[in-house]
Amino acid sequence: MAQKKNELPVAVTIFGAKGDLTRRKLIPALYNLYIENHLPPLFSIFCIDFLETESAAFKTDLLEGINEFSRSGQADPVKWKAFSSKIIYMKGDFQETTTFQNLKEKLVDFDKQNSQRSIRIFYLATAPRFIEVIADGLYQYTACNKDKQDRIVIEKPFGTDLDSAKKLNLFLLKRFTEKQLYRIDHYLGKETVQNILAFRFANNVFEPLWNNKYIDHVQISLAEQVGVGKRGGYYDSSGALRDMIQNHLLQLLCIVAMDCPGAYKAELIRDAKTKVLKYIRPFTSRDVFKNVIRAQYTEGTVNNQPVPGYRKEAQVLPDSSTETFVTAKLFIDNKRWRGVPFFIATGKALPRQVSVIVIQFKNSPNKIFKDDTVPNRLVISIQPELEISLLFENKVPGLEMKLQPVDMDFMYKDAYTGSLPEAYEALLLDVLEGDPTLFMRADQVEAAWKVVMPILDAWKKNPSKKLLFYPAGTWGPEAALKLIRPHAKKWFQLPRIERLVRMESAAVQEK
Incomplete structure (x- = not known):
């Protein structure tokens, strides 16, 4: 539902990059946004997971995911080469402070290369038990400290009952503003x-x-x-x-x-x-x-x-x-x-x-x-x-x-x-543009x-x-x-x- 095109550099970080969601939905969605000129000229995708893997093998697996699941069909070799050059795989344990220290350094380097502060999107494509761990790591290392530019995308389930949802909201809102939190429900992007x-x-x-x-x-x-x-x-x-x-x-x-x-x-x-x-x-x-x-x-x-x-x-x-x-x-x-x-x-x-x-x-x-x-x-x-x-x-x-x-x-x-955009394309573009219309607010959850x-x-x-x-x-x-x-x-x-x-x-x- 985004109304205007963003031109600021964008740094997307995916936690849980080796998971099924990343391969089937997130990377195909980002690739389609890229080939249809919805991403800014300057962007980078940092992919973090605890598994050891070679960068080339990781990108090959993502390419296979695009070829199998993307609405646009087989990836264009030239466009894929340009898009995949923006993907950086980082081995990192979400419970280790070095993971967030390394990420912060790469984000700062990306900003220096572009001579301006980027929009930072952190997508938590992980099990729910890692939400607080990752959020706290981002907070401690001030990687997500600009409330107008930094956004965290949180997949369902958001809590397991009312008490756990309240506690999770309280935990997040002590560290970030409500406008930074995008609680995603992919059905709303259809x-x-x-x-x-x-x-x-x-x-x-x-x-x-x-x-x-x-x-x-x-x-x-x-x-x-x-x-x-x-x-x-x-x-x-x-x-x-x-x-x-x-x-x-x-x-x-x-x-x-x-x-x-x-x-x-x-x-x-x-x-x-x-x-x-x-x-x-x-x-x-x-x-x-x-x-x-x-x-x-x-x-x-x-x-x-x-x-x-x-x-x-x-x-x-x-x-x-x-x-x-x-x-x-x-x-x-x-x-x-x-x-x-x-x-x-x-x-x-x-x-x-x-x-x-x-x-x-x-x-x-x-x-x-x-x-x-x-x-x-x-x-x-x-x-x-x-x-x-x-x-x-x-x-x-x-x-x-x-x-x-x-x-x-x-x-x-x-x-x-x-072909109609997939739900994740619409929702990721809204995150990029800072439009929370289709995302759930704390009181709504x-x-x-x-x-x-x-x-x-x-x-x-x-x-x-x-x-x-x-x-x-x-x-x-x-x-x-x-x-x-x-x-x-x-x-x-x-x-x-x-x-x-x-x-x-x-x-x-x-x-």
């Missing part, structure tokens, strides 16, 4: 998610209807085909609620439910999103087991491939009660949304990779047609298709007055010819934790109570469908999938 703000606030046809007078309910779902795979050790201490609900889905909910800010300014937008979280009705213990469904996948088949049950995954406890699927019904007790249920859902080892937001409108008040049975529905698809679709009733051509629901679609791939803490506490007291199971390759337990009734008969998916279902249903009825 093109369709960013477009929700424009869609709502720049189109008068929708915003006047965006309230409890016209909307029946909202569905926000994020389905993953993959199981936990090699992340069993981390996931078994986290679960779907911490891993997906507390950040990704609640952030999507905020964008859907927020009031219009007074202007398109970072702090006003972040204020509006934080207010939504504060208005979410707190769960009681009774509410948790009534309005929150948790489940765990068992052995099954996904995409024609066998998947072991969650408890059989590597590094998962054999009697684990960790949830891999969560569905919850929430209410936002403010004037705009009072009485409208928000259903959020996420799960692993499901049939398809789908992320959608569904705005289900109420029935039309003018029931003069006997077959006017399907309310308007707005579907915002985040993945795999980037699509916005509006379902409405339409007269079927012919001599009779017969209605049929049809979709009006906006498809990114049809409207735009170029804590407000999100306050929403889920009653659920975590109830589950902790009753580890196995109402823990359900579903075979891998299915859409979760039957209880997830019961939760959304009577508002809906099912969880809606991509518009094109819904169309196929309707066509099949119509064909059966004709027979």
